Structures are given as C-alpha cells and as structure tokens.
Amino acid sequence: MPDQTATSASARPGLTTLFHVFAKLGITSFGGGLSGWMMRECVQQRRWLSEDEFLAGLAMSQALPGVNVVNLPIWIGYRMAGSPGAVVSALGVIVPPMGIVMAMAATYGFLQRFEATHLALQGAAAAAIGLSLSMGLRSGYRHIRKLWPACMLAATFTGVGLLHFPMIEVLIAIAPISIALAYRDVRAARANG
Template identity: 50%
Template structure:
C-alpha cells in the first residue's frame, strides 16, 4: 500500500469541519465522492488516492449514506473518533440547513419549467461526477485481474441481468475480501 500523501500534521477539527461543510453545501445531487476525492486527495493531500478508494469501497459496503460514511472514514483516518464526528457533522448539518431552505424555495417555483430544466442540468453534472469517480475506481482495479473480474461480474449481474443489489453484494463482498486477504498474505 502506498504511504499517505499527508506531509504535515493532521488538520485541526475546525479545519476538517469547515472543509466538509464547504463540500456539503456546494455540492448538489450525486457525485459528492468525486468532490471529496478532488478536495482531500488532490488539493489538500490529506490522504492518498489508494487510501481514498479503499475508504470509498468500505463506505459503500456499510448501510447508510455513502458520502457520510466516507466522511466518517476520512475524519477517523485523520483525527480518530473526534475527526469522524467533525467530518460527519460538517458534511450533514450545514447541507441539511441549505436543503431545507432550498426545499422551501423550490416549493415556490415548482410550477416553473425553467426550475425543472435547471434541476435536470444539475442532475446531469452530478452523473458526470459519479461517472468520473467510477472510472477512477475501475482504473484502480485494473492493477489485478481478480478485482477487475469481481467488478465486471458485479456490473453485469446488476446492469445486464438486473439481479438484486443486496444478493449481488452478499456474493461479491466475500469474494472481494477473500481476494484481498490472499493478496495481502
């Protein structure tokens, strides 16, 4: 595994809270994991890309909202349980307040076709961010044939055969864990 990209002391809890808050209130729709990667891997260099992708995979395996799980993981990785709390609160509280205000505002303009077109544009951008993140993760799996086969099998099972997501995860997760275990040994 690569060493962390972090070259200085971990950020303060306030710095983490503010960084996650900024991402939470300026990101709309899906694609938040792409923003998190851009911010914490490329710009701030708090963690490496490999660590981020490992955290992303872990956060997707747990129940709940993936980006909140990922925020908790990054916060814990950087500053322990207090970092996990600061990151989660930063991601959730400010964006929740903005979402409430926006819901009230949207209720006022919901009859407008322009508002619906704007939301479609935001959704398209969010899908693009999610696609970029997925392609990065796919590139990461190309380093070894077994993770690639698990990824491809999962995609085919869900997208082509439209199998139940939970069932596919219950099969793919143990295979992936076993492959990682064998590779680490």
Template identity: 50%
Template sequence: MSEPDVPRPTPLQLFLIFARIGLTSFGGGLSGWMLREFVQRRRLLSEEDFLNGLSIAQALPGVNVTNMAIWIGYRLAGRAGAAASWLGIVVPAAIVIVLIGSAFAWISGYELSHVALDGAAAAAIGLSLAMGLTAARRVPRRIFPLAVMAATFIAVVVLHWPLLWTVLGIGSLSVAVAYHQA
C-alpha cells in the same frame, strides 16, 4: 496514509471542509469532490487510501458519502474528526435542503426551475462518471473480480434475480475468496 509534511486538520477545519463540500455539490458527485479535496488538493490521503475508504463506505449500510466523511474524519482526526466531518456533511446541507424545498414549492410552476434541475443532474452525472473512471483506472485487472462483476450483472440484469440475494451470495463469496488470498 497522509503526507508526512502536511499538518493534519483539526475537527473544526474538517467540519468547515465538509460543510463546503456538502453545500457546493449536487447529487452523486460528492465523492469526486472529496477525492479532489483530500487527495489532490490538500494531499492528506493517498489515492489508494481514499479508494480503499470509498470501498469500505460503500460496503457499510447508510449513505455512502456520509460513511466516507466519517471515515476520512476518523482517519485524519480520530473520533472528534469523525463527528465533525459527519456534522459538516449533514447539517448545513440539510438546512439548505429545507430552505430550497420551501422555495421550490413556491416556484415549481415556472419552467426555468425544471431547466435548472436538469443542469444540476447533468453535472452530478459527470462528476460521478469522472469518479468511476478514476477508480477503474486504479483497480488491478484480475480474473476473479471480473468474473464476480460479470456474474452479478448476469444474475441481476439477465436472470432478474433479486439484487439483495445476489449481492449477499456473490458478495459473500467474493469476500471469502479475498480473505483467503490475503
């Protein structure tokens, strides 16, 4: 839920916010930037609402960050906000990716380009870790979710069961239990 005294952004403002996030972020750190922008800086969403939206975005098919942008846009400005947020996170970054790809093909023979990419990857890992730690601090410690996490880990890492079938099976059980408890 947004703060009552904070005006909601327009679709154009959402487009510009997401374009800036998409153009200034690398790798998996985008959700961390979104948390900072919409929860901590602008106070448009509570941390709980943001993390609930992130859970929804991760459960849906497609790119998590794009799903999250659509969810935030819809939450703050309806359908027009969802469309503007999607366009903002995808289009400017896609244009830059094509330009960078062309430039990288030209400079890929130089060692400095590989060093720069290693640095960008390290920054993205750090942002993803910070987001994961923020989410982990807020999750209530209950036995069933911990058991689901452990069962998924054992099934995939130890028993080498296929990830798709493991997530479908254990995930369905987890959703059914959560629904029953609600």
C-alpha cells in the same frame, strides 16, 4: 503497480478544515455525485489518504447501515482526527445542507412555478454525473491492468449496474473472494520481501 498504501500522513487537517471541506462538499453536491466529489477532494487534491484506502472506506460505508455519504465522512474524519474529526465531518456534510433543504421547502411553491428552476436543476444534475463517472473511470483504470481486480470490478458492475441485483447481496458474494485474492497477494509479497 505503485504501492499506494504507504501514502503520507503528510498534512493532517484540523477540525476546522475537516468541517469546512465536508460542508463545502455537502452544499455543492447536486444530483448524487457526492462520493466521487469526496474522492477528488480527499484523495487527488488534498492527499489525505490513498485511493485504495478511500475506496475501501467507500465500500464499507456502503455495506454498513446508514447513508453512505454520511458514513464516508465519518470514516475519513476519524482517520484524520479521531472521534472529534468524525463528529465534525459528519456535521459538516449534514447541517449546512439541512439549512438549504429547509429554505428550498419554504420557497418551493414559488420556485416551482418557473420552468427555469427545473431546467437549471436538470442541467446541474447532468453535469454532476461527470463527477461520479470520471472517478469510476479513473479508479477503474487502475484495476483493469491486473487480472483478478479486473474480474472483481466487472462482476460488481455487472451485478449492480446491469442486472440490478441488490447491492448488499452483490457485496456479500464478491467482497470475500476479492479480499481473499488480495490476501494471497499480500502474503506472497511479504514472503518475497
């Protein structure tokens, strides 16, 4: 498996770029695929951080209090440009959508009368599922080729997705085991080379 932890500090984005990217992600995310969208933008297209770094940030964003789609930009923003980077990234994902949600509230009574509004939003939300699912499949594929990561992935998916256990409890049960197994691998790799 290629080592992806060593990925570039190649192009560190400035504050303006961070704000723009997260504002764009914020105002174009319909129907809940926002973290999949962030992964596409920050990992696949801009290569700001490796997939493992992103996924670790995502898991921590979900485990910590707060809304994960706000926590994750803070995490990434800090990695890219320190505290100012964290602040502008959070503002980017919060403030522009604030304007939109207020505009929608102001026109809701009007728009609600049209069947087309509901249909268009349903269709947009359905298409947005593809973002989340494709990211899940892509990162899942990387992990099913090794035994313990595949087990951890399957256990998490089963607990949260199929059995509907609370996410935090599943994380508390599985993450320590997964990290311990990874630590054993890291130690072994360092001892060998």
